[in-house]
Amino acid sequence: MAKPNMMYAFDHIPxxxxxxxxxxxxxxxxxxxxxxxxxxQPYGGGGTYSDSDGIxxxxxxxxxxxxxxxxxxxxxxxLPASAIWTSSQQRSYVGFHFKISSSLPPVPSATGILGYYQxxxxxxxxxxxxxxxxxGQMYYVEVMLDRTTNARTVWVDGNMVVNAAALATTTYAxxxxxxxxxxxxxxxQSATSGFNYKDIYGxxxxxxxxxxxxxxxxxxxxxxxxxxxxxxxxxxTGSISSALNTAINTTTPxxxxxxxxxxxTPLAATFQTTADAGAVIQGVLMIAAGSKNPATGTTIRSxxxxxxxxPNVLTLNPVxxxxxxxxxxxxxxxxxxxxxGSSWNAAKIAALNASIVASAT
Numbered sequence: 001m002a003k004p005n006m007m008y009a010f011d012h013i014p015x016x017x018x019x020x021x022x023x024x025x026x027x028x029x030x031x032x033x034x035x036x037x038x039x040x041q042p043y044g045g046g047g048t049y050s051d052s053d054g055i056x057x058x059x060x061x062x063x064x065x066x067x068x069x070x071x072x073x074x075x076x077x078x079l080p081a082s083a084i085w086t087s088s089q090q091r092s093y094v095g096f097h098f099k100i101s102s103s104l105p106p107v108p109s110a111t112g113i114l115g116y117y118q119x120x121x122x123x124x125x126x127x128x129x130x131x132x133x134x135x136g137q138m139y140y141v142e143v144m145l146d147r148t149t150n151a152r153t154v155w156v157d158g159n160m161v162v163n164a165a166a167l168a169t170t171t172y173a174x175x176x177x178x179x180x181x182x183x184x185x186x187x188x189q190s191a192t193s194g195f196n197y198k199d200i201y202g203x204x205x206x207x208x209x210x211x212x213x214x215x216x217x218x219x220x221x222x223x224x225x226x227x228x229x230x231x232x233x234x235x236x237t238g239s240i241s242s243a244l245n246t247a248i249n250t251t252t253p254x255x256x257x258x259x260x261x262x263x264x265t266p267l268a269a270t271f272q273t274t275a276d277a278g279a280v281i282q283g284v285l286m287i288a289a290g291s292k293n294p295a296t297g298t299t300i301r302s303x304x305x306x307x308x309x310x311p312n313v314l315t316l317n318p319v320x321x322x323x324x325x326x327x328x329x330x331x332x333x334x335x336x337x338x339x340x341g342s343s344w345n346a347a348k349i350a351a352l353n354a355s356i357v358a359s360a361t
Contacts, residue, residue: 006334008200009220010055013048014250017060022047028329032083037075044075053138059181060194074181081176084202088172091205095142095215100135101194112182121168125152131161140217221275228269232261254326260358269354273346281344286332294323302356312339
């Protein structure tokens with residue numbers, strides 16, 4: 001089974017909904033989601049939404065009386081299939097948590113929760129009519145595409161709800177897209193609502209490898225800095241770890257911050273996570289935000305090592321920082337396995353040592 005390029009979680013993105021995708025374009029620089037507002041009035045809004053279950057990617061709209069009926073029009077989030085599947089294998093899986101917030105007017109059965117674009121051809125993968133959704137309840141939805149039998153199989157909270165014909169063509173193309181909340185106009189009484197998505201994860205299945213099971217429910221858990229030290233690394237306030245662990249917000253998006261050492265001295269850091277001690281962790285996503293002095297060229301270079309002797313080392317993606325203004329949501333690496341090649345768990349995350357250097361480019 002191939003591992004995915006990414007798992008998409010949104011906990012680091014400040015909450016905002018608007019017609020251009022809220023804060024996603026600014027605070028998730030390496031997340032290739034594109035938001036398309038609905039062409040009818042009122043235009044559908046998109047962005048990030050928060051409730052007791054966390055931060056969600058949302059497509060939302062408020063209904064408006066047009067002509068002789070109320071219309072609720074939601075926008076669409078599109079994600080290149082190549083961003084979540086590594087290759088054109090015969091089976092592909094995608095899982096995510098889903099919730100409908102607020103109320104809904106009567107909904108056409110074709111309204112899409114998840115779809116698949118092949119060029120201009122849209123195939124529903126999960127339709128509103130596939131399941132009886134309870135407003136405000138969180139579900140784990142999983143879809144398998146089988147290009148050999150041309151079938152889609154959908155599970156909701158572990159129960160199969162659909163096993164039916166799927167794609168217009170089984171040929172995989174790099175231009176294929178996943179469509180979260182397909183765009184449909186909804187007529188009925190006055191209402192506001194949102195389709196919400198989080199913990200989006202995918203995997204390819206190699207036929208004949210025996211891996212024909214489902215992904216199973218996957219939930220993102222934040223990783224924070226436990227301890228951080230480095231001569232010349234200076235927090236704008238408090239400690240280095242508290243400054244790095246403070247969530248980015250829209251009012252002061254670049255403070256608190258940590259100024260890097262200029263002589264190449266590394267920042268040494270360890271991590272902690274809220275993941276359950278016995279949980280098998282499917283992957284670790286590291287992201288970064290920062291800027292550079294306009295007179296210098298600066299790149300953040302990082303390695304992770306474990307407690308083995310000699311230690312196993314993982315090198316993360318270098319992150320170039322722009323002059324004067326911050327860049328957010330830069331992916332340092334999605335790591336499907338621990339440094340020793342085994343599956344992650346909470347103890348292995350806590351045992352990591354990170355070395356981060358700001359180097360001239």
